[in-house]
Amino acid sequence: MTILVTGATGTVGRHLIYHLLHQGQKVRALTRNPATASLPEDVEVIGGDLTDAGTLRPAFGGISAAHLITFGGDYQPLGNGQQIVDLLREGGVRKVTLLGGWQEGSLEPAVRASPLEWTYLNPVQFMANFLTDWGEPLRTTGVVREPYGDRKSPPIHESDIAAVAATVLTQDGHADQAYHLTGPEVLTARQMIRHLAEATGRDLRFEELTPDQTRQEWGALGKRPNLSLFRAFTQIPGVRDADVVEIFLQMVGTPNKYGTTLTDNVEKITGRPPRTFAQWAAEHAHHFQPQDAA
Structure with missing residues (x-):
């Protein structure tokens, strides 16, 4: 089955795509402008906007897992979380990772209340x-x-965030977990x-x-x-x-204290120390x- 990456042309999304391809996974990328995405040829690129649920059904069908960002292009928290969750369930998605923004919006509680296997990724500061x-x-x-x-x-290096997401999306044992990620x-x-x-x-x-x-x-x-x-x-x-x-x-x-505390979650999840x-x-x-x- 295919794994969907939202925010595919962003800081973490591009790295995640390369990690998944390296693992031999089929990848679908969601982006607002496919014509300028500049992603590898093996990636299925589909246009859509997370802030507009009406554009998402083509991207959400026939996927097994999805990496979700929880904010729109203006960095505002998503306000249509329940619609997104409904589309994910309709498309047969089993597992999701959520990369959080500055504050919680509507997507996080909608995912937590659903049958989806979710894992929340919370990096403190991107390099x-x-x-x-x-x-x-x-x-x-x-x-x-x-x-x-x-x-x-x-x-934390953006590629290490992506490596954690790739591992979580392709392996079991991370359901209903929130991971504090640091360098x-x-x-x-x-x-x-x-x-x-x-x-x-x-x-x-x-x-x-x-x-x-x-x-x-x-x-x-x-x-x-x-x-x-x-x-x-x-x-x-x-x-x-x-x-x-x-x-x-x-x-x-x-x-x-939270923002200056080191964790070993990157190494525990990926098997190698962070950069x-x-x-x-x-x-x-x-x-x-x-x-x-x-």
Whole structure:
């Protein structure tokens, strides 16, 4: 039977497709724009939008398992979860993985209340987020200017998230589980910049802003950096634009036990340790080079 990958052209989705193909699985990819998907020839690519259940029936028929993202193209939680679950059951799906967003929407409770075998994947911080968070400032100035340079996190390689999903979708023993996924080490922002400096051979620096400097420099919408956390904050109901910087300061400046705790779930599930940030930095060093050198 075929395994469906939603969010197929996204950060995790592309890696998941390659993991499944490597295992010899048949893969169907759901994407809003099949013409620009650029996926391997062995993949069956079908157009559809998770936010519009009326577009999903062709993709959901004749599949045994599905990897589901729980948010739409604007990163807002899905509001049509029950419709999606009904279509999955109608199509004969037995097993699903759910890759969560910033907050729970309608899909997660609908899946939990259904007979589907579900597994929730909860990575703390994608290494890939640094491509957008730090790519532009490091390419142009070699400096990241942010508050709280000693804030800590255990970032995870996007391919390791995908490897966990591929294992769960093709093996038994993971039903009704929620997996907290992390990389192999807790790092500060300064340490990650040092890894990127070593990978690129450039003099890259972290310049710490005080909270007041952050408020002053990022106060206007057009002056804020392109941070993934800012995009995530837009998913919180009732959050005003004027509150975004304060929420950011509170989040990155407040110790978070869950967000800094290492787990061994990647190795337990896939049989191999997760990749380090240094490995990721070496793989993506070209994204942090000046444009004329890239």
